[in-house]
Amino acid sequence: MVVQQQHNDPAKAIAMPAVKKKRKKWQWYALLFILPSFILYTLFVIVPTLSSVYLSFTSWDGISTEVRYIGLSNFEEIIQSERVHNALRNTIIITVALVILENLAALVLAVLVDQVRWFRNMFRSIFYFPVLLSGIVMGFIWTIILNYNFGVFNQLLIMVGLESWMKDWLGDPNYALLSIILSTVWKSAGYYMIIYLAGLQSVPGDLTEAAGIDGANRWQQFRHITFPLLAGAMTVCMVLSMIAALKIFDQIAVMTDGGPGFATETLTYIIYKVGFGEMRQGFGTAMALVLFLLILIVTIIQVKFFRKREVQL
């Protein structure tokens, strides 16, 4: 006991030998517990991932038993291919547009829902409802709405006398990408709204109240108090929406099939098309690897950028 009292941190001095012994024992059992998960994770995630890296250096067609190593040819083709460049350009346009529009729409909806006094839950449910739809279902719905000949949207334009505004919304390259972006915003904004709403409800009321007493109007309260305190939620939403946008697939597959022409092809879409439809699994895997690295780099940059401006309470 005397020795223990002489230690700088009495609590540590007393506890350490026992803790050390306990921890060692815990680690041993922990290994046994995590082993099944580890084996499954290795078999179904690590091994396929590493296989993908290998396959990206081959010309495998996805069926043949012969897998030929072709070095960096797939990556050289990615660099030279106009189709890949076009898909990358579309991916960037979609990603930038979706990150901005989804977050803007979600923030506006969250602020409105947060302030509404009646039917708050009903509004939350209504705005969240599209999130529950799968991308495929949502794609079919919008395909029907935007169809040139039978679509509700064009029929409405005819009804209000704006026939000249009728467009082939999914068949005109000038509007196809825009249609996909707007329909995706419609589907996803509710999800990010919930995250922003959680952020808004954690903003202490006394801060805005104090600002109000000091003479700040509603906009100033939002701009200088609420918005900075939402930075954490914004980081999460921005990163999630960016990753989802970079991986966009369902809507394109259903609504445009990458067309008209090559107008709405994105990286994920041509990975699928080339890898499965065109039987160039090696090339498709190489593109998937490039996309993975792209997402990783952009995410790291984005997280670092947004973390800087987060305010901790």
Place this chain on the structure above:
Amino acid sequence: MKRRSKTLASVLMAMTLMISACGGNEGNNGTASGETPNTAAPEAKEVNFTIGYATGDPAGKKAISESIKAFMEKNPNIKITDVSEGTTSSYLDWLKTMDAVGEFPDLVEMRDTEVFLEADKIVELPEEVRGLFNTLPEVNGKIYNAPMVLTSPQGIIYSKKAYEDAGVTELPKTYDEFLDIQEKLKTSGITPIVVGGKDIFHMGFWLNKFLIDQVYAGDPDWNSKRTAKEVSFTDENVVQAMKDYKELFTKYVDKGWLSTADNQTASILVSGKAAQLFSGPWMFTQIQEADPSFEFGFYALPDRNGNRNVLGLPSPAGWSLSKEASTDSDKVDAINEFIKFFFSKEQYSKFLEVSNGIPSTKEQVSYEATEQMQTVLDIMADSSIKKSLAINNWWGENQIPPQFRNWFYKLMQDLVLKDGDVAEYMKKADTEYDMQVKANNQ
């Protein structure tokens, strides 16, 4: 209005379409009668095999599954497990998946014969059943498929009322006359042509029409020459083909063609929004179901010189035996029995009737054919009409890189949308073709 075009009960000759460039099958030892021997002997050995086929056409699927059911009733010792499913949009993807999980069907409807042959998944068609067919296409000098039907010709499916309203009294004898009709239809206030361009395969209907007229009718080996770089997409005939396509699509095709799916074209036609559709006989049933009172006709579209060239050569597709199944002699025997049963007069006629198919068997098969279907059969029997294949259906040396077809069709959509220069776009086609040939050779 007549409720339905008069149905003609026609005895369909099992047409002796001995078409050049296809390997015939002279020597065989099989039973060509189509009569299926009853193998349901009490001591018969129990045999199981799996079957897989494309289920895109619901009527065709029903006909095949009924054939399977009837076969099992007749042969209780043989159990066929139908592993086909209709949820996958791409039959090729589905087959690849089945292969990946080790469930490649023992008897499979093969559409990409060379692909699966290279992957060592299928074997030669047993000698025993070869005698059932008139012509059997070969791959590398060998036969792998029992063709379910012959390649159907495509042509103009037109609304008789729209033609009448536009003052069209005679079908066109040349392509220029066809263009005159388009002008008349346009003037009468109807959209001349509906195209289901949202489905990329539908693009091939028109594109191959122009390619056949300008390229393949004159040179069936054009693809192999292109692979060897002896000809080019920038050659005058190919450029002219794509100029014709561009002109037609710019002037006479429904504005919503790129968001119209293939299965919506029948509705647009019968609703009177468009006057014509370029497609094949499989659309007849859809059109009749969409509006039984709709009166329509069918004709093969002539080229500028008045020649008529259509799809119609056999291509290596049909029932194929998997390599795994071929190692089990009992399975092979059972599969042979099923193939003979499927192509027997009674069963095969049912399949042909619902799918508006053209028989591939030696034996005469009869079924009720509509007026339009009779026209199709007349076209197939008319030796003055040249038969050809689509760009991606040639085989052997003439096989194109499998990924090129869709890319080319998309490029051609882009050509119309961006009002591009045909020659420039054809240069892109050359570059891509060479790149894909190189990639496939790696």
